[in-house]
Amino acid sequence: MDHQAIEKIQALVHAAQIGNPGTDVPTLLVPDGYELTSLEKYQSTPARFRGTFSTSSIEDYGNYVNAENEARVFVDIDDMRAATFFDLGNPTAPGHGEHRAYLKLEATGAYVACLQANGTSFAQKELAHWIEDWHHCITGIDSNGQELTAKQLANSVRKIEIKATSERSHEDGDWNTKRSGMDALDASAGDSTPDIIRFHCIPYEGLAFRTFEIRVSIMADDTKPRLKLRIIGLETVKEEMAKEFKEVLVNELDEHVTLLLGAFSK
Incomplete structure (x- = not known):
């Protein structure tokens, strides 16, 4: 009998002497390194x-x-x-x-769209398309407090124009010369501009229907206006x-x- 066979016999004898380890889940010490092995998978039902x-x-x-x-x-x-x-x-x-x-x-798709728009700066066409995409969720208010439908709101966004004004003054005195200048960019859309977008949706399935008020800020710092949206009191x-x-x-x-x-x- 070789050395390896003797070691295996000794391991089997030792494992038999240890017996059941006493766990709630049936386990058994096997000779290969005396690893603790679960027999639960062989039972008709799980232990828990x-x-x-x-x-x-x-x-x-x-x-x-x-x-x-x-x-x-x-x-x-x-x-x-x-x-x-x-x-x-x-x-x-x-x-x-x-x-x-x-x-x-x-979160519902409508609420995700509302959150993604928050803090975003849109070009006129981009915002008009966004309003048209979610027209079923949107109404609005203009700068005069008038209620707007989604269609009216989109048209109002498209009509925004940038007007530039410039003022210059020059004064000559006996001992000095003063010059001053000011350039201004003003945004308008006829008699009014879009002020508030009301976004109506269910934010999460199982919760109540809500209206999110979104402030529209017109940034007239270029020849083409950009409109930034911000959810009020998010x-x-x-x-x-x-x-x-x-x-x-x-x-x-x-x-x-x-x-x-x-x-x-x-």
Whole structure:
């Protein structure tokens, strides 16, 4: 009998003497380096339930979470998402936390377009095309406070013209000479200019319909005007939507579900 055969026999004898390591999941020490190996995959059923459910639907998320007897939901209102753990246990009897459900609200296409326009500087034609593309979401107000349809708003944008004015003065005195000059560029679109774009949309599926007011600033620093858009009070609106997200979840989840604000990592 060679040396390797003797070592294998010794390893088998030693493993048999160790026996069952005593874990909840059936395991066995095998001779090759005494590696701990799980036998769970050979059982008819798993040792415990594991799985992750992910969705962007508040209704489906609620149905899944409410079907379980015990659930803890952590709501991250900054990212508009929620994470549920069904088997966390407690400090005395901790669980593995391997059964989870995630909800991540997806921004609608209209809301994404609104956010992308915020802070953007458009040429006249570009903004007119953007308004026409989203005409079903848009109304407006001109500088005189008059209501505009999307079509009227787009036409008003196209009609903006830049007018240049120049002033010069010259003064000669006995001991000095003074010269001054000023050039000005003024933008106009007839009697009025576009002032506010109202963008109406559902920002996230499951949340309420909202109107975002967008200020139109005309930059007349060149012969061709550019128009910059800025959503008025965007941060305040985001805070309102975050609070609404929490309230919607509270109404969607049953009383036995524990809901907490914040994020949990394991």
